[in-house]
Amino acid sequence: QTNARMTKADNMNKGRQVKQCIKSLILDNCDASGTPDVIIVGSGVAGSALAYTLGKDGRRVHVIERDLTEPDRIVGELLQPGGYLKLIELGLEDCVEKIDAQQVLGYALFKDGKHTKVSYPLEKFHSDVSGRSFHNGRFIMRMRAKAASLPNVQLEEGTVTSLLEENGIVNGVHYRTKDGHEHKVYAPLTIVCDGCFSNLRRALCHPKVEVPSHFVGLVLENCQLPFANHGHVILGNPSPVLFYPISSTEIRCLVDVPGQRLPSISNGEMANYLKTVVAPQVPSELHDAFVSAIDKGQIRTMPNRTMPADPHPTPGALLMGDAFNMRHPLTGGGMTVALSDIAVLRDLLKPLHDFNDSPALCKYLESFYTLRKPVASTINTLAGALYKVFCASPDEARTEMRQACFDYLSLGGVFSTGPVALLSGLNPRPLSLVLHFFAVAIYGVGRLMLPFPSPKRMWIGIRLVLSASGIIFPIIKGEGVRQMFFPATIPAYYQSSLLR
Numbered sequence: 001q002t003n004a005r006m007t008k009a010d011n012m013n014k015g016r017q018v019k020q021c022i023k024s025l026i027l028d029n030c031d032a033s034g035t036p037d038v039i040i041v042g043s044g045v046a047g048s049a050l051a052y053t054l055g056k057d058g059r060r061v062h063v064i065e066r067d068l069t070e071p072d073r074i075v076g077e078l079l080q081p082g083g084y085l086k087l088i089e090l091g092l093e094d095c096v097e098k099i100d101a102q103q104v105l106g107y108a109l110f111k112d113g114k115h116t117k118v119s120y121p122l123e124k125f126h127s128d129v130s131g132r133s134f135h136n137g138r139f140i141m142r143m144r145a146k147a148a149s150l151p152n153v154q155l156e157e158g159t160v161t162s163l164l165e166e167n168g169i170v171n172g173v174h175y176r177t178k179d180g181h182e183h184k185v186y187a188p189l190t191i192v193c194d195g196c197f198s199n200l201r202r203a204l205c206h207p208k209v210e211v212p213s214h215f216v217g218l219v220l221e222n223c224q225l226p227f228a229n230h231g232h233v234i235l236g237n238p239s240p241v242l243f244y245p246i247s248s249t250e251i252r253c254l255v256d257v258p259g260q261r262l263p264s265i266s267n268g269e270m271a272n273y274l275k276t277v278v279a280p281q282v283p284s285e286l287h288d289a290f291v292s293a294i295d296k297g298q299i300r301t302m303p304n305r306t307m308p309a310d311p312h313p314t315p316g317a318l319l320m321g322d323a324f325n326m327r328h329p330l331t332g333g334g335m336t337v338a339l340s341d342i343a344v345l346r347d348l349l350k351p352l353h354d355f356n357d358s359p360a361l362c363k364y365l366e367s368f369y370t371l372r373k374p375v376a377s378t379i380n381t382l383a384g385a386l387y388k389v390f391c392a393s394p395d396e397a398r399t400e401m402r403q404a405c406f407d408y409l410s411l412g413g414v415f416s417t418g419p420v421a422l423l424s425g426l427n428p429r430p431l432s433l434v435l436h437f438f439a440v441a442i443y444g445v446g447r448l449m450l451p452f453p454s455p456k457r458m459w460i461g462i463r464l465v466l467s468a469s470g471i472i473f474p475i476i477k478g479e480g481v482r483q484m485f486f487p488a489t490i491p492a493y494y495q496s497s498l499l500r
Ligand SMILES: Cc1cc2nc3c(=O)[nH]c(=O)nc-3n(C[C@H](O)[C@H](O)[C@H](O)COP(=O)(O)OP(=O)(O)OC[C@H]3O[C@@H](n4cnc5c(N)ncnc54)[C@H](O)[C@@H]3O)c2cc1C
Pocket: 041, 042, 043, 044, 045, 046, 047, 064, 065, 066, 067, 074, 075, 076, 077, 078, 079, 080, 083, 158, 159, 160, 161, 193, 194, 195, 196, 198, 199, 215, 302, 303, 304, 305, 320, 321, 322, 323, 329, 331, 332, 333, 334, 335, 336, 338
């Protein structure tokens, strides 16, 4: 509304202020002490990609990572095509080479003995931009090596214990190295990328973390997926089970277990749960390998955390990656959001000579939170909504919605490519997401009305629409309606509140 009311004179005035703002940021680089331009806390997916990106732009980057050995985790193993495009944009696409990464061309969905295949809409791309799945640790090691190959990027092992602050401005970090020594390092900008368990985010945002479920991870060997190079989603009871390749010989299985409590691994409760509740729902091609993986006993778990981005803009510091924003990992969107955010930040920082004027930089970077919204909010909202729709429910309306979703995707054409383009990050448009979501609800209501509408079925139809609204609107509200649907259409600089 404010923008709409801006007169031509206002615009010109703002234009002048913009130039002044950029000038104030483009100070002479008088820092001869060799202190870095940027400190990055954490060298996981976001920290490593960011270190390379900023290093390539000529920034002096000091990365502090708690553990530089290869991570062995069950997270971040499927990079959606939209994320792969961002990887190319950042010049990091070779980091999925030589790690036995597998192409992912789409998904196969299974429900009650039926299946349907939805392919990513990749035809319009000249090169191969299919998704990639891999061992997360191998991918991260490639990105760390690439970042560290730049002479102006220093990668150090150490645990950051606190942010250093003076007069409300973060000006560095306090960290401990493995030999037990305490250190301080100073820089005009500190970017915190310490992941989903972040200890440092509290000072920089209002974290509203929820844990709707956990993923239980297994690795299946000596078996073939029913559909090669596809992610497999079983719409199971009580909730979804995923399978996708992570190398030419291994298939990752992630079993969603809803709620806060997990069956115990140590007393065999988990193995029993997987064998009695989950195994009967696993496609026959994978069943034996699934049971063997349980018997091998290498069962891993991770909480599935959600946290809307709710920053508390602080001069001298910024949050990125899972420390900043999390969504349910059902749709494998976390790395795509992180890489997309890095591309947005890179473009904003590029014209600045240095980052020494922290308050001005902080104001300037407020536009980052708006510019990231179309991609981040579409992926976040879809992940949250799809998770709720894909879980089994005793409520008849929710059961109808789940079936309608499966059947809608089975229709093919725009009914499958539309939603999968959103999920893959290839077409991150919030409006398209809402349209498809309610199209599924209307499709579900239509099915209930056929062949003859009865009062009971009409009542279920009404509850289905109410239930669909009850799923999607709170998520959209959490994402920020205005920023999500009315993203910045004017140059980023104009978004800075410094100029208002
Ligand atoms: C079960 C599960 C499955 C997932 N699957 C997918 C998927 O298939 N596809 C997808 O795109 N996303 C997936 N995600 C999300 C994805 O893993 C994250 O979005 C992504 O890893 C975020 O990257 P990050 O750099 O913020 O965090 P991380 O990759 O976790 O990196 C954080 C780094 O910070 C370091 N660190 C932490 N504290 C400190 C400290 N105090 N000092 C120094 N260093 C520190 C850690 O050692 C770590 O290296 C999944 C998430 C979960 C939970």
